[in-house]
């Protein structure tokens with residue numbers, strides 16, 4: 001069954017290393033997302049799996065078969081291209097039955113498959129239309145049914161929703177997942193939209209600059225980011241720089257800028273290490289006035305915005321650092337700009353990372 | 368100072384729609400009065416003389432045979448060109464080896480060198496003892512229809528490769544990749560997806576090859592021997608000046624012009640509706656045909672055909688040219704003694720006419736290109752003009768020359784030089800317009816609209832947006848006008864006694880072949896060198912255009 005395994009796969013285009021020594025296992029019947037900022041090598045990785053480009057190094061296995069030298073037509077895959085690549089000289093029907101036809105499945109079988117797939121995406125009545133006559137959402141669905149009609153067990157989707165309106169995008173993403181699950185396929189979905197990936201994946205591989213930084217379920221990436229970039233890219237984070245000033249048996253005391261001391265449960269660093277604490281805006285609490293609690297820092301409100309369900313509050317801390325706090329609008333006090341407040345966070349709901357070698361700003365850029 | 372105030376004046380004048388329409392109308396008027404109507408009227412003027420031809424069965428059958436030969440050769444050669452040129456275009460567009468860059472340049476050679484030179488080169492290669500014939504102990508090929516086919520194949524080949532390579536470069540590879548991921552092997556992919564999508568370019572390259580073949584005269588004269596196609600017959604009739612020749616001349620010209628135009632219009636109308644057989648698939652056979660062994664074999668055969676039938680024969684004349692340089696003929700030539708004085712004069716004449724035709728056609732062609740590509744006077748008129756401007760391409764140049772000469776001479780005393788330029792304007796007119804129409808159509812209208820919203824007046828927009836973004840095509844079009852003018856033979860022969868370089872060389876070859884007399888003896892080395900010099904100049908032009916194309920990028 002279509003399980004995909006990449007072993008130390010590298011792809012170079014001249015001097016550009018588009019995919020850098022990636023090892024990855026995608027399980028049978030899994031809905032898997034390749035997520036990352038644009039230019040990080042997602043498309044290239046997908047095309048490597050499809051056989052549309054050859055790896056410079058490394059091995060690719062599909063169903064435990066080494067496929068490095070197998071041409072795309074023999075890999076048993078379906079590929080949905082970012083701009084769909086519907087054949088402009090064929091109508092919907094001929095597009096969808098192209099796969100069965102070139103595989104010479106016989107006209108009965110071709111018709112059955114074409115009909116079934118078009119009915120599944122509710123486009124059977126448009127089978128005479130040419131691609132140029134279809135809307136973006138329809139083209140997307142035709143592209144999908146074309147890939148499925150070819151009998152693919154492994155479905156590769158390159159930003160399949162990228163060219164659609166926001167509304168349609170949100171509807172179609174659950175539909176994509178449902179098709180893959182209903183037909184018991186393995187799906188690999190490329191996207192740069194973390195919300196999309198979080199909403200539909202079983203597991204996600206987060207990529208940056210050709211490398212896979214972390215693989216895990218959406219919860220794992222959100223709850224236990226193993227790399228500072230993951231904490232930044234998945235959800236939101238505040239980053240506070242500091243030094244480990246003291247380690248106890250259970251805790252480490254970190255000195256932030258301005259000599260502020262905070263406590264965390266982090267045990268990975270040692271005294272004197274330069275570190276960055278990442279704290280989600282939704283775990284920070286804010287109160288009016290000056291309070292003394294664990295990990296509380298005073299400051300004043302610099303910005304306050306109500307945005308539907310949540311309020312977003314920008315607070316300048318007493319040491320000059322800026323933090324963002326997000327609270328449910330009905331569960332929190334509202335503040336005025338300039339008001340003095342206290343921000344606090346618990347010892348466990350934060351992540352401590354070593355200070356990046358090339359500096360924090362550069363580490364977090366999306367390029 | 369003066370130019371900037373002129374530009375300012377034009378900028379502000381272009382805001383008035385009356386000025387713009389006047390401008391477009393004047394370019395249409397030029398096209399109608401100089402390019403389109405004169406050849407038609409030329410024929411109408413001599414309509415009566417045609418009747419005479421019908422009373423002479425022998426002349427009549429000679430004419431129909433020649434006309435038939437013209438079209439048969441043009442169709443056959445264009446098909447072979449497309450078949451043999453497509454794999455090479457593929458290599459040029461897709462290949463990654465550095466050698467393919469060299470191949471890319473080689474492909475243009477037969478296009479850029481004047482056809483008369485090419486004809487002589489082929490004659491040397493296939494027929495003369497100095498050529499490949501020596502290997503077989505005698506004349507491998509005598510002048511005649513087979514040599515004409517080889518010649519037409521060689522000079523229309525580059526057009527096909529150029530057009531198809533460009534189309535393959537522009538083609539979105541995702542279509543091909545999609546077909547592959549759906550299970551189609553490479554051969555099936557090409558047959559059912561890539562080629563059908565590239566169909567418009569296939570038709571365009573076929574049409575251009577056909578046009579080149581149907582209208583060529585100079586080189587065909589050199590290799591034809593006793594064989595006659597339309598243009599050769601016209602030339603023979605004109606030279607012999609037999610009784611009643613004029614009627615036959617007009618008849619043949621008329622038929623050639625009408626049938627060519629009809630074929631062109633038919634292709635334009637029916638081409639888009641032409642269906643390729645893409646439904647049926649033979650998986651086993653096509654899989655075999657996709658194998659690397661077959662693919663390599665196909666590439667090797669196409670390359671061999673290119674080198675053996677196109678490139679080497681086209682450049683064979685370089686050998687005697689080099690020998691002429693060593694043995695001192697070059698000195699004679701540089702000093703300009705004997706026949707060489709006339710040679711240099713003809714060269715100057717050719718290049719001057721070329722420059723004038725290029726400049727004039729650029730000035731009148733640009734507004735026409737904008738008019739057609741941006742449908743400034745409505746979609747219908749634009750598509751009609753789009754067909755009409757291409758007609759001079761399809762019409763045999765010597766036939767065009769005959770009718771133009773009848774028309775202009777019936778007017779008043781027309782200086783030979785003016786007549787020559789008028790004819791060259793007619794024949795080269797389509798090249799720049801075509802090139803610019805294609806370029807402007809590719810250009811996103813958003814750029815122009817953005818510029819308008821930023822306050823640009825119509826002429827400012829053209830000057831600062833359209834022209835800079837299409838300058839590569841403008842340059843390519845201008846180069847084509849220039850080279851076409853320099854190598855033009857048929858129409859020049861028909862209208863004037865003035866000797867341009869190709870006309871002069873055709874004369875020299877005739878002396879060499881014993882078909883004509885010359886007071887001063889002419890040797891093969893003279894002809895070789897004469898051709899060599901022309902080729903050298905053509906090469907310089909080719910290199911300049913390549914440098915330009917590479918340096919500035921082709922948007």
Ligand SMILES: Nc1ncnc2c1ncn2[C@@H]1O[C@H](COP(=O)(O)OP(=O)(O)O)[C@@H](O)[C@H]1O
Pocket residue numbers: 013016017018036037038039040041042043044045
């Ligand atoms: N065919 C190619 N030739 C050269 N460079 C390429 C090619 N395809 C991708 N790249 C480069 O590889 C890097 C990764 O590209 P891609 O895989 O398309 O990223 P993503 O899909 O994540 O946006 C980019 O720097 C891109 O410019």
Ligand SMILES: [Mg+2]
Pocket residue numbers: 039042043044159
């Ligand atoms: Mg991409």
